[in-house]
Amino acid sequence: MRAPRRRCRPAAYRWCARSGAVRPAAGDAASRSLVAHLTEREDMTGPEGITKSEDDGADHLYRVRHSFAHVMAEAVLELFPDAKLAIGPPIADGFYYDFDLPRPLTPDDLEDVERRMRRIAAGDHRFVRSVIDREDAVQRFADQPYKLELIDNLAQDDEISLFTQDTFTDLCRGPHVGSTRQLNPAAFKLTGSAGAYWRGDERRPMLQRIYGTAWDSEEELAAHLERLAEIERRDHRRVGRELDLFSIQEQVGPGLIFWHPKGARLRSIIEEFWKQRHYAGGYELVNTPHVGREWLWQTSGHLDFYAGNMFPPMELDNSRYYLKPMNCPFHIMIYKSAIRSYRDLPLRWAELGTVYRFERSGTLHGALRVRGLTQDDAHLFCTPDQVEDEIDEVLRFSLSLWHTYGFTDLVAYLATRPEKSVGDDASWERATASLRRAIEAHGLPYEMDEGGGAFYGPKIDLHLRDPLGRLWQMTTIQFDFNLPERFDMWFADRDGSQQRPFMVHRALHGSFERFLGVLIEHYGGAFPMWLAPVQAVVIPVNPKAFPYAGKVAARLGEHGFRADADLSDNRMNAKIRTAQGQKVPYMIVVGAREEESDTLSLRTRDGTQTQGLEFAACVELFRRQVDERS
RNA sequence: GCCAGAAUAGCUCAGUUGGCAGAGCGGUUCACUCGUAAUGAACAGGUCAGGGGUUCGAAUCCCCUUUCUGGCUCCA
Numbered sequence: 001m002r003a004p005r006r007r008c009r010p011a012a013y014r015w016c017a018r019s020g021a022v023r024p025a026a027g028d029a030a031s032r033s034l035v036a037h038l039t040e041r042e043d044m045t046g047p048e049g050i051t052k053s054e055d056d057g058a059d060h061l062y063r064v065r066h067s068f069a070h071v072m073a074e075a076v077l078e079l080f081p082d083a084k085l086a087i088g089p090p091i092a093d094g095f096y097y098d099f100d101l102p103r104p105l106t107p108d109d110l111e112d113v114e115r116r117m118r119r120i121a122a123g124d125h126r127f128v129r130s131v132i133d134r135e136d137a138v139q140r141f142a143d144q145p146y147k148l149e150l151i152d153n154l155a156q157d158d159e160i161s162l163f164t165q166d167t168f169t170d171l172c173r174g175p176h177v178g179s180t181r182q183l184n185p186a187a188f189k190l191t192g193s194a195g196a197y198w199r200g201d202e203r204r205p206m207l208q209r210i211y212g213t214a215w216d217s218e219e220e221l222a223a224h225l226e227r228l229a230e231i232e233r234r235d236h237r238r239v240g241r242e243l244d245l246f247s248i249q250e251q252v253g254p255g256l257i258f259w260h261p262k263g264a265r266l267r268s269i270i271e272e273f274w275k276q277r278h279y280a281g282g283y284e285l286v287n288t289p290h291v292g293r294e295w296l297w298q299t300s301g302h303l304d305f306y307a308g309n310m311f312p313p314m315e316l317d318n319s320r321y322y323l324k325p326m327n328c329p330f331h332i333m334i335y336k337s338a339i340r341s342y343r344d345l346p347l348r349w350a351e352l353g354t355v356y357r358f359e360r361s362g363t364l365h366g367a368l369r370v371r372g373l374t375q376d377d378a379h380l381f382c383t384p385d386q387v388e389d390e391i392d393e394v395l396r397f398s399l400s401l402w403h404t405y406g407f408t409d410l411v412a413y414l415a416t417r418p419e420k421s422v423g424d425d426a427s428w429e430r431a432t433a434s435l436r437r438a439i440e441a442h443g444l445p446y447e448m449d450e451g452g453g454a455f456y457g458p459k460i461d462l463h464l465r466d467p468l469g470r471l472w473q474m475t476t477i478q479f480d481f482n483l484p485e486r487f488d489m490w491f492a493d494r495d496g497s498q499q500r501p502f503m504v505h506r507a508l509h510g511s512f513e514r515f516l517g518v519l520i521e522h523y524g525g526a527f528p529m530w531l532a533p534v535q536a537v538v539i540p541v542n543p544k545a546f547p548y549a550g551k552v553a554a555r556l557g558e559h560g561f562r563a564d565a566d567l568s569d570n571r572m573n574a575k576i577r578t579a580q581g582q583k584v585p586y587m588i589v590v591g592a593r594e595e596e597s598d599t600l601s602l603r604t605r606d607g608t609q610t611q612g613l614e615f616a617a618c619v620e621l622f623r624r625q626v627d628e629r630s
Numbered sequence: 631g632c633c634a635g636a637a638u639a640g641c642u643c644a645g646u647u648g649g650c651a652g653a654g655c656g657g658u659u660c661a662c663u664c665g666u667a668a669u670g671a672a673c674a675g676g677u678c679a680g681g682g683g684u685u686c687g688a689a690u691c692c693c694c695u696u697u698c699u700g701g702c703u704c705c706a
Contacts, residue, residue: 104634194701195633202703206633209701241641250679250697309705355706360631361697363704373706461706476706510706541665570668577667589666603666611666 060177061216065090067127067165067176068117068188068214069097074168075116076101076210079109085170086146086198086207093224094188094213098196100146101208105193110210114190121185125166127176131159137171146198147171187221188214231470236517237366239525243582245533246367246516255364255371257513262533265562267516269531271352273404274376274509281397283348283378288330290354294320299486300329305420305455309357327353328480328505331379332487335501340491345501346382346390352512353377367517374512380504381484383491387502391438391460391477398462398475398508399442404629405519406528409465412444413473415452422456422482431479432458454505456482464518472518478505526583526605529625536622537579538565541572541591548595552588552615559619561626563588580605588618 069088072095076083080101088097132140134151137160141147150171154160163172165180177183189212196209215221232238240246245263248256259267275285294313297303302310306325313320324330331349340347354374363369380390402410414436417428435458439446444462453459462475480503483489490498509515519531529535536556540549549565556563566575572589579587587603594600600618602610 107635192700193634196702197632200702202632206702208633211701248698254697357705360704362631362633362702364698369705375706473706507706512706514706539666542663544663545665569662571662571664572666573664574668575666580667587666591665593665601666607667609666 061214062090063175063177064183064216065095065214066174067180067183068121068212069095070127070163070165070168070170070172070176071117071120071180071183072113072190072210072212073097073099073170074120074166075113077168078116079112084146085144087150088170094191094211096209096211098198098207098209100205105208105210110190110193113210117188118185120166121180121183121188123166123180125180127163127165127178127180129174129176130162130164132162134160141171183214184216184218186218187216188212189221189225234521234524236368236520239520240367240517243525243533245520248366253371254361255359255369257367257370257372263516265533266527266531267512270512270516274352277397277401278350278378283350286331286334286349286351288327288334288351288353289324291321291323292329294322296329296333297322300483301422301455301486302326302329305422309359311356311358323356324353325355325357327351327355327375327377328379328483329487332483332489335381335489336487340381340501342383342491342493342499345491346380346386348378348380350376350378367513370511370513373514375507376509376512377505377507380506381489381501382504383499384502387504388434388437390504391435391479392441394477394504394506395438395442395460398477398506401508402462402464402475406522407464407466410444411463411465411471412439412446413449413452413461413463414439414446415449415459415461417453417458418451418455420455421453427481428458431481435460435477435479454478454480456480466518466522474510474515474518475508476506476510480505527585528629529585529622530629532585533562534564534582534584535561536563536586536588537575537582537584538563538588538590539572539575539579540565540567541589543569545591545595549590552590552600555615556619556622559623561622576603586622
């Protein structure tokens, strides 16, 4: 199964959060009219223009950020008079501007630019809009090749407008604030620089992009920086190391994850839950090899359409074997191992299938973008008239899983035919329409991802929004009217004729590596009771209580809980501190008092304590939390 | 893959203009009868990512490689 494209790059959940605002679900038409509306209002705003009206908070920030981008360009031009300017849009939380500069930017340059911006923003420079005709524009930007290209791409009847503030004039559609007086010089910050291809095309020049964030007040800026710090604290790479969940080892290879005992415990809990739900949901589990002969990948089309993402072949016994990048051909081979009747369909086969894909080195990112991943993959084989129900059911199944993990904010993307693809247009359209009906039936908000489908069919991707507002691409449901054809799959229909089955690929978590990484960040390592690798640590108040602490941990183990006793020679306070740092849900403190009365003192992660709790009551409390998955 | 930055003890990091490799945490050992977020001491632990070069001398300067970080691009 092919991975969904774009939107949530591995390396870039933050980018996703940003881009969310740049490409609003409202679509282009809506944002265009919004722009028109704002431009109109801009004209009514005098030089002393109002800072903000009650009803345009979001639009106001959009203008502030857009204006800061221009201020930044002015500052960069002061520093590099020969800089070539590309584009400088506002994005969620801030802005950026792309420059073609004579030398790489250093951190000192950024500080310099920031100082200059502060000076400019502290002044009172009006943003003045003017309209010029095409010839004047071409002349004006004669030494700005990127601007010329932008002008060239404007439709013949588009108005060409400029915005000028202070010494700087830019080709720009607007809107902007009335004056730099409306920019708070203390409420912005440059957040970094990075390379970026002109127009996002790797065949075109690499520009230098400077990112910044901008707000109305210092408090809002501080709150935003605090949010970034929280994201940093929750980073799955950091938490994964601190809680000893997983590692990546340079000597072994990049993009390959080692799950340590606690991480593997978490993974195993989720696998068990996953298996149980699949059996209950009418699936059968299958297991298939990790390599297959060239024939398989030739037949499937992977060598024609996906070879760039596959590990190179291994030669043995005069055959070429390939490590599998997807599970589907193997599941098809199981289908073809017997003659199937319409009475057998639908068949729903799931596998936790570990696949290997060659991902470019620059894209690898912790557990979220790796080269070896385990997909919670399944393939549905059905008759043509069953397919809509099947897709509908898969969506329902997926949504129920996400709700269990506490993700409720979901956005769907409907991906259509890519350039490199197989099949006739009519089939693509029919399949796309049925996916759309399924999304609509579940009332999910969705966006189109034009050309983002797999080579063998259109697909639905589900993205999750976590508590920090970041989007994650996880579930994918893909229609396939190609592989059944290529493998000449058929079933015996009611009338005895041979009919082609329909096929749907789906992965709900996506990959376990990514899913666990997201889950780690979602909970910041403070897992709910049912997922916590260690659910309770028993802490003796002094060495005398060691034997009893061991006994309590063992008794909890007998009741099916994951409990450790901390019998190190640290003081009790140190043990509490350690358990707290490990984000263990419960600390159980025991001493002579507890031993005499068969009770315990329960301390939760948030520091609240219950003394004198009876052992049986503790077991009941734990059990309820595990059962409720809370 | 591309642009930029980085790599020093298990972890987090210091190391000045090139001149004997450091701290805290963690680990080991010892002592301590300790009630809800760090008891004290001693000891062990490093081919300064790897390779090459410049130099009397390189963690420090230069080159190559590997890996990581932030982006670009591509995908779960």
